[in-house]
Amino acid sequence: MPELPEVEVTRRSFADRIQGSVVRSLHLGKPLRWPLGRAPDELVGCEVGAVLRRGKYLWLPLRRADPSGASGGDEGGLLIHLGMSGSLRFGADLGPRGPHDHMELVTSRGQLRLTDPRRFGAVLWGPSTTLGWPGKLLSGLGCEPTDERLDGRYLQARLKGRRTPIKQALMAGDIVVGAGNIYACEALFRARIDPRTPAGRLSLARCQRLVDEVRSVLAEAIELGGSSLKDFRDAHGAQGHFQLSTAVYGREGEACRVCLSPVKRVVLGQRATFFCGNCQKR
């Protein structure tokens, strides 16, 4: 479900409220994508720091209260990924846990609950040196869309020699993070680039246009509260509205909003891909 905008909207909806709270307990349901790591007992009593996002990952720093008053100490945290179907809620009383609630962090200010029916999500516990950034697990991730280093020249250099379709290169996350299936389709539509175009063949001008459109589509989606295709909610339970404005995603056969020709659907890298064959060129 969640691409970068949904993760960021989720983060913003609970980060301020949870920061400064103290962990009382952690409840785990069925196992998720990766094992949790060390025994979670040690995070009881920790104070929650500022929640950060990197790509589609959230990092919840947890610092052990130090009775001696000395600063420092080993800092750890929870690394959370929402997978395809995950969502987080934070509240003072979320009611009884359901069969798809696989993680709940009970704090002095409320419960942070991960609901994830498909269990492609992940919760990892570990020291910031291995899970936080700059950490090993996230080291393969590309630029944040807001990163100043990211421009047409950078993108073109990274795509050089790749024959894979540009859409797959965009979604791979090793060059730019955050554009999943919906936003990759939308950004390519806005940039008027056929998603099947071999990545290494894009001109500098088209790379620049693509960077600009990836940035703007993600920023707009965050502004609108994310996409609520099916069931996305932020940690307050509020829905997003971006899906009302998709130009191509999920619109096979419907009229292109620019030229009125029918939106096409193909499969690239086993993912449904939507585009306008008239507006988008190789």
Place this chain on the structure above:
DNA sequence: AAGTGGACCTGCTAGC
């Protein structure tokens, strides 16, 4: 190295 395809797991929908 880069590309491809399968795997993970469950719920929903369209079609028979």
Place this chain on the structure above:
DNA sequence: TGCTAGCAGGTCCACT
């Protein structure tokens, strides 16, 4: 109504 096949927003891994 009930069954089945196909589909879904993400990532990792093994293989060519």
